[in-house]
Amino acid sequence: MHHAPKPGADPERPTHVVFVGAGAVGCFYASRLHHPTHNIHTSLIARSNYGVLVQDGVRLLTHTFGDYTFVPHAVYPNVPSAASAQKWDYVVVTTKALPDRSDDAALIAPLVGPDTCIVLIQNGVGVEAPYRARFPGNPIVSGVTVISAEQVSPGTVRQNRWTRIHLGGYGNSAALEAGAERQDGELERKSDKRAEQIGDWWTRLGGIRDVEVADEIGLQTVRWHKLCINAAFNPSAVLCGGRGNADMVRDPELRAHLAAVMNEIWSAAPRILGRPFPADLATPDKILKSTERNVGSKPSMLLDWEAGRPMEIEVILGNPVRIARAKGVELPRMQSLYALLKSAQAVREQAKGKL
Numbered sequence: 001m002h003h004a005p006k007p008g009a010d011p012e013r014p015t016h017v018v019f020v021g022a023g024a025v026g027c028f029y030a031s032r033l034h035h036p037t038h039n040i041h042t043s044l045i046a047r048s049n050y051g052v053l054v055q056d057g058v059r060l061l062t063h064t065f066g067d068y069t070f071v072p073h074a075v076y077p078n079v080p081s082a083a084s085a086q087k088w089d090y091v092v093v094t095t096k097a098l099p100d101r102s103d104d105a106a107l108i109a110p111l112v113g114p115d116t117c118i119v120l121i122q123n124g125v126g127v128e129a130p131y132r133a134r135f136p137g138n139p140i141v142s143g144v145t146v147i148s149a150e151q152v153s154p155g156t157v158r159q160n161r162w163t164r165i166h167l168g169g170y171g172n173s174a175a176l177e178a179g180a181e182r183q184d185g186e187l188e189r190k191s192d193k194r195a196e197q198i199g200d201w202w203t204r205l206g207g208i209r210d211v212e213v214a215d216e217i218g219l220q221t222v223r224w225h226k227l228c229i230n231a232a233f234n235p236s237a238v239l240c241g242g243r244g245n246a247d248m249v250r251d252p253e254l255r256a257h258l259a260a261v262m263n264e265i266w267s268a269a270p271r272i273l274g275r276p277f278p279a280d281l282a283t284p285d286k287i288l289k290s291t292e293r294n295v296g297s298k299p300s301m302l303l304d305w306e307a308g309r310p311m312e313i314e315v316i317l318g319n320p321v322r323i324a325r326a327k328g329v330e331l332p333r334m335q336s337l338y339a340l341l342k343s344a345q346a347v348r349e350q351a352k353g354k355l
């Protein structure tokens with residue numbers, strides 16, 4: 001029987017949510033999903049900031065909700081300790097998506113029971129595929145957020161602006177990408193229902209006003225739209241020698257390059273997904289114009305590069321090139337960015353190894 005989502009969880013049975021990846025995005029969205037009076041209990045699995053979080057909780061400095069401290073239901077130092085603590089209704093993955101470095105689907109496996117819903121809030125495309133392959137029967141919710149947040153010191157997260165999050169059930173988009181019709185089977189229905197449920201909690205209990213729940217292809221459309229921005233600005237900021245967003249769009253040659261990358265994705269995505277971008281999504285031209293005002297902001301990939309951290313190259317460049325190619329669509333500018341950035345990272349890592 002189909003039940004409409006309720007504002008609170010089951011009063012008879014607690015809902016337990018665990019976030020894997022207690023960074024900027026994880027801490028912010030976890031703090032808006034912890035509602036013990038509604039029987040929703042949210043915990044964190046932390047790594048480098050475990051000591052601070054277990055002692056003091058998370059300090060949130062937010063543009064939208066003011067400043068507050070979030071004390072999670074529990075904080076765990078790793079997956080095995082969270083797995084042995086209890087069963088999890090939701091496992092929300094908010095690590096950086098680095099499939100070339102770590103198989104996070106394998107990482108979370110001990111947390112996932114037969115009814116566990118996996119929620120992914122990460123940039124890029126194709127992030128869901130390893131989870132669907134490992135957990136063929138579990139509901140998966142795919143999430144894309146537009147937020148500007150950072151962990152300014154261990155345990156302190158600042159949200160500068162925006163809280164926009166799109167959620168959608170993920171059945172088996174790999175099959176859809178290969179041209180199959182969506183089956184709308186049990187798995188799809190279960191996943192859609194969980195997307196509605198968690199979106200409703202964030203909206204009604206967490207106070208996030210711009211949560212949107214999309215259908216499966218609709219959500220993928222949002223992912224590819226966000227990719228227009230990320231795949232143009234992120235790698236280019238590194239490869240052009242380390243320049244911020246506004247700085248790049250004010251350089252005519254770089255502006256032409258950014259426009260061309262965005263337009264490449266803009267025209268390819270409807271051919272890949274079989275659905276045009278909705279009319280309300282910003283066009284490449286609009287994105288360039290609004291970026292002129294975004295002075296001082298640096299794309300996350302540039303921050304990662306400057307700090308010597310791995311970059312989300314595969315989900316932002318490699319996966320789109322491969323997914324498009326499988327549909328007979330070439331993305332030549334994206335392929336160049338992918339080849340150059342991947343090589344730059346490898347060369348730097350080799351040099352580090354030689355030190």
Ligand SMILES: NC(=O)c1ccc[n+]([C@@H]2O[C@H](COP(=O)([O-])OP(=O)(O)OC[C@H]3O[C@@H](n4cnc5c(N)ncnc54)[C@H](OP(=O)(O)O)[C@@H]3O)[C@@H](O)[C@H]2O)c1
Nearest residue numbers: 021022023024025047048094095096097122123147148149
């Ligand atoms: N920040 C934003 O404004 C923003 C906006 C839109 C989308 N996104 C996307 O959201 C995702 C998360 O980004 P973020 O900015 O929140 O990144 P982040 O601040 O670097 O947080 C990632 C967290 O995951 C943890 N982690 C990684 N591997 C782990 C493991 N094996 N076990 C436990 N913890 C682990 C890291 O711990 P350590 O400290 O130990 O490394 C870190 O705390 C990315 O896909 C990003 O592109 C971010």
